[in-house]
Amino acid sequence: MPEEKKDKRVKVVVGEELPRDITSMDGSVVLCRKGTLVTPELIERLSNWIVEEEPRLTDGEERPKRKAAPSRMRDDMLRRLEFEQIVSEKTRESLEKGAESFFGGVTKDKKGGRMDLAELEDAIQELVQGTPDNPDVPVKLFELKKHSSYMYQHSIECGILASFVSTTLNYHPMEVNNFSMSMMVHDTGILEVPLEVLDKDGPLADDEWQRIKGHTRRGFEVLKRVPGIDPLALLMAMGHHAYADGSGYPQEVDFNELPPLVHLGAVINHFEALTSERPYRPAYSLYDAMRIILRQREKYHPAALENFVRVVGIYPISTFVQLNTGEVGVVVRNNQDGLFLPEVKLVLDQTGKPYQKEIIVNLLEEQDRVITGVRESI
Ligand SMILES: [Fe+2]
Structure with a gap:
């Protein structure tokens, strides 16, 4: 294996902390932060991300190279949200x-x-x-x-x-x-x-x-x-x-x-x-x-x-978004006065653990939270 590829590998051991950030293939999105406790659930999520890696889009409708795998966790969460x-x-x-x-x-x-x-x-x-x-x-x-x-x-x-x-x-x-x-x-x-x-x-x-x-x-x-x-x-x-x-x-x-x-x-x-x-x-x-x-x-x-x-909406309702805080949320409402700052229900905390209670944040009124990327799966 070429040296530069080998360098990108991260050793993931259940029960230990992630030794460094894991990013999307193009490096634009931090998928999981250094220090996160590795659990079997996290490994499943990580493998989802790897399978679901989207190719970079250029002008027009460039053809994706591979088909996205279904994400059970994402669908389960959407089901629980009970949208109209x-x-x-x-x-x-x-x-x-x-x-x-x-x-x-x-x-x-x-x-x-x-x-x-x-x-x-x-x-x-x-x-x-x-x-x-x-x-x-x-x-x-x-x-x-x-x-x-x-x-x-x-x-x-x-x-x-x-x-x-x-x-x-x-x-x-x-x-x-x-x-x-x-x-x-x-x-x-x-x-x-x-x-x-x-x-x-x-x-x-x-x-x-x-x-x-x-x-x-x-x-x-x-x-x-x-x-x-x-x-x-x-x-x-x-x-x-x-x-x-x-x-x-x-x-x-x-x-x-x-x-x-x-x-x-x-x-x-x-x-x-x-x-x-x-x-x-x-x-x-x-x-x-x-x-x-x-x-x-x-x-x-x-x-x-x-x-x-x-x-x-720019981020259509039901889109999973990565926040700068490390949390993951799902868009539940768009703000007409700020289409880049929708209302988001938080679903995962910064360690990747699901939130147990319902927390909805309006990014238009929040000082500390912004969207840094979109997550195809969680
Ligand atoms: Fe047509």
Whole structure:
């Protein structure tokens, strides 16, 4: 083993103290401080960190090299926090059934099937009526039971996120309804792209890339024939990959002519896609997805991006954060006046031991605690 690698090894013995700080691979985050008592639980956590090491992100969506392992401790803690959910399991099932009914009709359309929005409309109404209007709700907690089709799942998650974001931004319920429906059907054109192209793990050939890009126009053409569809859904299908800096598609769409809800839909679509697992890359964390979106801010309408960030937060609710004190907390509320200084529930003390009582600190009002990093797992 090369000398410099050998130097980074730390001898970890149960019952003894850590001989020095253990940092993340890039050295930016202290994972565990020198002097911490080594317990079997700590070793388990350390091995989680090693497995879950995220590659450094550069500009754009660089592909992570390995898949993150699940973190039991993180999920257990999130479960115990009992956050309010955007949707109930029952509403989610209604949305899945509505999506199956509508997309099934689209698939069968050429063979004389019927494209019918009725079941999806009922499900959207149920969704909108039950959507909380406060922003203190995590946009995603765990990887929920996935529909077998990514396209269905992505559509449902986009519909849910659209309802939550627009409700929180005080849009009229009718607009929330139309917006959620538009986001549910925005990728209808994808149904015509073969799965081996959509899920290809490798660079796309030019014709494959053209097929994927064509889903916007195809979606518009298909949806145009659906009785009773709202015009916003047509614009969403056509415009959700149109970007302010001209980097999107299709070329003939003028970004500035699109309505504000399509601009907002473009942000939601990208964010949702980043936080979902794909065959060619694992899901990004909510925080990393937000960083990618913010790094690519030239793509988005500034007002749409600002509204989205105000609702979801720079550190989205349920993000585990490392504090300068050595403690670890989980974001439970965002402060509109200081998006970098959220309210945090402390979960681990500076020695890595779980706090037994509930301590919530508002970083906006705290002098001594600041966030120094984000923890994918604990
Ligand atoms: Fe799309």
